[in-house]
Amino acid sequence: MNQASRRLRAIFIAVPSLTMVAVLVLPAIGGLRLSFDHNGAASLHYYREMFRDAMFWRALINNLILPIGSLIVEFAVGLGLALVLTARPKRSRLVEVAAILPFAIPEIVILTLARYLLMPRGYVNAALVAAHLHALPWISPSAWLAMVSVIVVDAWHVTPIVMLMLIAGLETIPPELYEAAALDGAGPIAAFRYVTLPMLTPAIIGALVLRGIDALRIFSTVLVLTGAEGVPVLSTYAYGLWSDSQLPREAMAASMILALLVTIIGIGGLAAARKWAPRQTGLA
């Protein structure tokens, strides 16, 4: 069995992996090469041009702030919802469907909707005015409030994933531990603090790494909500260079900075996950 089945397994690994490499990795390498190629000579020209652009630095900083904010919101809300849904043996189907729904709806639909809610004369401001409050510039360019809006909308779409990952973690906690804690007289808060949280930590770390890598690549939320220039991140900055400014090489240079950022943080995160949460991330 072994000789033939080893060959089969090798083929089964090679074909899909090579497909992914050919379609995703090779173009990225090609882009890396082109970003260093100025009129046929190796040069940092496009990077120098980009570093001179103030918007690049804003994009870089936003690209660090937004994912962190988004992770905080989605984990706080996701954990809350996960606890609500697992608190009773019989789950509320309505709450469950409502909690998963924002993930089920295509991202672009969520974003279109968020834009209509948050624009200067959108529904949120209409509600504020109806309640005799001031309308707020939810998505005005370069305002801190726009960053908050982007964070909340980004989290809105992906919180259900976090919730599902944390529910899976919660379900692995043996009920005996809670029974023992109750026998010791622990209240619900103590039980959460000393049973749930420590047992859930691997699941949280695993989810944090997977979501963090994804959050760094934020693109459409910013593009649809505030336009490429409003709250620039590296993806929208590169997109703007490619599409509006017709500067493909500089766009590639910008996208390579993003790839570098994701790779560094991603490898660090995956190493952390391998250490503390091998099962949750499939890195066992």
Added chain:
Amino acid sequence: MLLAVIWMLWLCGCSPRRTAPGTLTVALAVFPSEADRYAKFTAAFERANHVRVNIIAQSYTDILQAIRVQGGSRQGSLDLVELDLAMLGEARKYASVVDDLITPQARALFPDQAWAAATIDGHIYFVPHRLMWQALIYNRIEVPNPPSTWDELERFARAHPGKFALKTARYEGAICDVMPFVWSAGGSECTPDSPGSIAALTMLARLAPDLSDESAVYREMSVLEAQARGSVWIHFNWPFAMEYLASKGLSPLVDLSAPLPAGPDGRATPLGGGYLAIPVSAPHPELARQFLAWLLTRKTQTELSRELGWYGSVPPPPGSADAEIYSGFTAMQPYVRARPAVDCYADLSNRWQRAIRAVLFDDKAPRQQLNWIMPGGAYPASLEASQARCCASLSR
């Protein structure tokens, strides 16, 4: 099994359309309601030639990007594309020469200035499709008397903060909104360090604090939606703005057009517009040529202006509803000015965009920003000399 069937249907449903001999695929920079109306307009051509015209609505930059990429392939999917005036220099590489289609009768349909922009190295690559220029769009309920000079504009902005918007996202539209200021102060793109250019950007710096916040991201359609929602009362836009507002039931009841405010050197507005080109990768170039020949007749042109409200060459009949709606555009016609047809235009435009945004949104000094656009000393007197210098200094 079912999958295989669906996949086969998909392949059969989509692929042959590319090579179907009787279909002309046209990419236009129009919005959906216009695409629908344009389809009705082309019905006559479809009937006469027993063909189908397939219209794809897309933005100018995406169309250029598409033919740029298709140009590298043996056969694309687009037979005719509409391109913005500012892109023609760049798009020339991907367009076929159409010299023989331009009969004297066809040439007489558009002003010489329009043909000059379509001619590169003595050959005509592009056919004017709709000529346009900008005017001021205003909310007549909130603003009974729209500002007609720089002073009035400044007073308006001061009195109604956030209600005047410029479309100054980082794209070509920013140039179209700012050049009227530059030109009507005596400056020009190729002389960024001239007193006129400095005066214009100084004026912008004065307007900046009261400008609508979202000016930093507004483009044609987003600022127009804000105008429709009443969050903006005044902005500059192209004639299709009136078309859009009318289709939403807002013009002439709420929104109208007026001339752009006059500066120290008078008025000015950028010539813009869609030009049609046959991409070198067009699958049906002959059919595309037939379409252009049909388009370049007085009869078709009159129909086009009537059906779609594109009054680039023929003004709306006096006394008609359109005459009121488009009055600002009719009034601006004598002040139309083309952007320079220099090879380095894209580069020049990018630099201007950054300078404009630095002055408007980052409180940077106009003079310093303008000097940065084209580094190196006083500007030459003649336009040709300054254009030559423009490209030389940018290519460094």
Added chain:
Amino acid sequence: MGAAANGAGMSALTQRRTRAALEAARWILSALAIIAALVPLYLLVKQSITPELETFAWPPKWYPHHLTPAHFETIFAVGELRGALIRSIGVGVGSAAAATILGAMLAYAMARGPSGRKIGFAAVSGTRLLPMISVAIPLGIALAMLDLYDQPSAIGLAIVHCAIAVPTAALTLYAAFAAIAPEIEEAAWLDGASPLRIFLSVDLPMARGAIAAAFVLCFILSWDEFGFALLLQQTNRTLPPLLYYYTTFGNVGPASALAVLMMIPAVIVVIALGPVLRGSTLATGTR
């Protein structure tokens, strides 16, 4: 459990208060989840069936005053919708089928050997590190050279969607193949079946359910995908970039109508497949 001793000291009354507060928090959070999901959806549906003036008004109308089918008529009348719909379905089905096949191969190799598992997970997490934009811009150039860029059949986009869906399919199927007892394969081997034959006639049928789930997940991934579609299908669009175009061109009504159409299949699938999805989104963790 040192803290539990502290808890024992807590009076019964405080405990009851804490419980009541938690119960209240639970209700509030549940209510918020329901509101956050339903109110915006209601507004979207409302916008799709009322005249645009009701949306443009200030303050906007909260419930429909006049109903109109005009926006749905507009999006159906403009020929592009049909093309985009066929294209979205075609790309979805094509890429999901291919990704499920490739994913099944990868998952099988991962489930049957430790070295396979290592290489498989490395490939899966490695490709996940690549940002869309870094791939899409140079990929557009490469596809153009192969004559696959912006084709009406969107074949180039289907290939990309297949590649980004392989990890999803592989991780969904991994558990299913791992759960198949080796004894069953051994029995088939003793009957003289080749390894490929065993995979096709023993493992695949046993993983039927997971294969269907992987296919549906990959389809939804492609149906929702916006970034690559925006950059690679500039004129022959799929539904997500078409909706982006409607939105950015200020066409509130048609945009809402298209958005309503787009979310129907996704919502049906997620509600119908709830339990299966739970397991597999965990594995991928991506949107």
